[in-house]
Amino acid sequence: MPTGGLENAVVRLLRERPFYGHFILNLRRELRALSGKAAGVTIRDGIPILAVDPARFDLLAAPGQRALLEHMVTHLLHLHMLRRKGRNLHDWDIACDLAINPAISDLPEDALLPGAYGMEDGLAAEEYYASLVPPFDTGNLDGSGYGDAETAERGAAGEGHATTAHVTLDEHALWSDADSTPAALAEEAVRAVTRESLRGSDGDIPPGLETVVNALIKPSPIPWRMVLQQFVATAGRTGRTSTWMREHRRFQHETPGIRKRRRLNLLVGIDVSDSTNIVEVREAFARELLQIARGRESRITVLYANSRIQRIESFSGSSCVLQRYDGGGFTDLRPVFEHARSMRPLPSAVIYLTDGIGPVPEQMEFPTLWILTGDGEKPAPWGVEMRLEV
Numbered sequence: 001m002p003t004g005g006l007e008n009a010v011v012r013l014l015r016e017r018p019f020y021g022h023f024i025l026n027l028r029r030e031l032r033a034l035s036g037k038a039a040g041v042t043i044r045d046g047i048p049i050l051a052v053d054p055a056r057f058d059l060l061a062a063p064g065q066r067a068l069l070e071h072m073v074t075h076l077l078h079l080h081m082l083r084r085k086g087r088n089l090h091d092w093d094i095a096c097d098l099a100i101n102p103a104i105s106d107l108p109e110d111a112l113l114p115g116a117y118g119m120e121d122g123l124a125a126e127e128y129y130a131s132l133v134p135p136f137d138t139g140n141l142d143g144s145g146y147g148d149a150e151t152a153e154r155g156a157a158g159e160g161h162a163t164t165a166h167v168t169l170d171e172h173a174l175w176s177d178a179d180s181t182p183a184a185l186a187e188e189a190v191r192a193v194t195r196e197s198l199r200g201s202d203g204d205i206p207p208g209l210e211t212v213v214n215a216l217i218k219p220s221p222i223p224w225r226m227v228l229q230q231f232v233a234t235a236g237r238t239g240r241t242s243t244w245m246r247e248h249r250r251f252q253h254e255t256p257g258i259r260k261r262r263r264l265n266l267l268v269g270i271d272v273s274d275s276t277n278i279v280e281v282r283e284a285f286a287r288e289l290l291q292i293a294r295g296r297e298s299r300i301t302v303l304y305a306n307s308r309i310q311r312i313e314s315f316s317g318s319s320c321v322l323q324r325y326d327g328g329g330f331t332d333l334r335p336v337f338e339h340a341r342s343m344r345p346l347p348s349a350v351i352y353l354t355d356g357i358g359p360v361p362e363q364m365e366f367p368t369l370w371i372l373t374g375d376g377e378k379p380a381p382w383g384v385e386m387r388l389e390v
Contacts, residue, residue: 005058009065017066019209022200023073024050026193026381040171041072042081043178043186046234046367046384048193051174063106070206071107071169074100076190077212080125081175082183088133093172095129101169103208111169182230185384191216192378192385224371225288227386228351231369232264232292235349264298267347267366269336271354273306281373281388285353301347303339307332312339331358333379340366353388354379 013021027041027050034040038056042049050072057065075081080096097112102121114121119131178186194216198205205213268289270282289300304311307330333354340347349367355376368383378385 005054005060005065006052009057009062009069012062013066013069017070017206018201019197019204019206020070020073022197023076023193024069025200026196028382034171035173037168037171039068039072040174041076042174042176043076043181043189046181046185046189046231048076048189049174049177051171064108067104067106067108068169070104071097071100074104074209075170077194077209077216078125079183079187079190081172081178082186083125084175085179087129089172091132092125092129093168093175095125095132096172097168098128099123099125107169110167112167181234184227185230185234187216188227188386189384192383193381195378195385196381224386224388228288228369228371229292231349231351231367231384231386232266235264235266235367264300265345265348266298266300267336267340267343267350268300268302269333269350269352269354270302270304271306271331271333271352271358272304272310273331273355273358282353285371285388289351301343303336305332305336306330307335309335309339331355333358333360337361337364337366 010021010024013024015021027048030049030051031054032051034051034053034056037053038060039050039052041051057068060068075096078096078100080099084092094112098114098117098119101107101111101113114123114128117128117131119128181189194213198213198217270285292298300315302313302315303309304313331354333352333356336352337350337360340350347366349369350364351369351371353371355373356370356379357377358379360380364380364382368380370378370380370383370385371388372378372385374387376387
């Protein structure tokens with residue numbers, strides 16, 4: 001698929017609004033047809049995703065492309081796709097657009113705005129949602145919350161509140177993918193992208209985003225052990241298997257249902273250079289990793305490396321015993337990822353304990369969790385960053 005329109009739009013953002021441009025660059029990109037929309041964002045298996053339909057995106061004028069990209073970045077910064085659980089999806093989609101659209105210029109004429117619903121600007125998505133959804137609404141969470149077709153067509157806001165067709169600017173159907181990622185891990189992933197975007201834009205935060213950005217980049221109060229556990233759990237969700245114990249949703253009992261096969265195949269890199277030779281850090285990491293491994297079917301390969309791989313250990317399940325290995329020297333982070341590409345089967349994810357100082361591959365196809373020491377630096381724009389505090 002041609003990508004010229006998107007590439008040109010990103011170049012313009014980097015020049016005119018660098019924070020947004022760097023944010024888009026740090027998202028994993030998917031080019032594919034979407035159902036009536038030019039683009040959408042989500043978080044899938046711990047990775048922030050930008051999906052673009054080039055044919056539709058290229059039809060937008062340059063100001064419209066910029067507005068759409070800013071709109072999607074703002075959805076991610078507000079973690080809107082993570083806050084929708086238990087809510088009526090139709091009305092939550094509307095509420096999220098109402099919360100962010102007033103601050104974005106060059107929106108299309110049919111963009112959803114609070115004034116069209118008789119509401120003021122500047123409220124949170126939850127506040128707009130509370131006004132849209134009647135108390136004790138027990139309608140279908142996938143629809144508008146109402147039983148008759150006429151009301152469903154109007155939306156929960158009701159007739160007379162809006163003259164628009166209640167259409168969101170981007171593809172919100174992708175947001176269901178975010179259910180695959182625990183909220184704490186997804187927040188860490190967006191926080192990592194935000195930090196990289198600030199570095200790339202020399203700390204320049206666009207007007208109107210100061211509050212949400214500053215709140216997001218504060219050190220996470222979530223225990224690092226919880227984030228590690230959630231990353232491992234997400235990485236293990238690979239493969240599917242049939243089961244007659246569960247009814248197939250489409251074919252009832254005539255066809256076996258689908259059950260996810262939860263296999264854990266991890267590659268763990270441990271930086272053994274002098275800068276990470278901290279006994280407490282390594283031992284705390286080792287204890288937590290062993291506890292996770294013993295709780296499920298797993299195969300874990302551990303690489304001790306500095307400028308090259310010094311030692312390789314493999315273990316599975318309850319039989320694992322992780323050893324300490326001290327190496328010293330300078331660090332090159334690339335050999336661990338080169339080894340990952342050579343493994344059969346390929347690892348579900350890579351976890352790297354390091355200070356982050358050293359060369360890395362330009363990009364990586366494996367979900368990666370950087371576990372950094374207290375004064376470490378994230379070495380690449382890809383991957384999720386987590387600081388190990390003991």
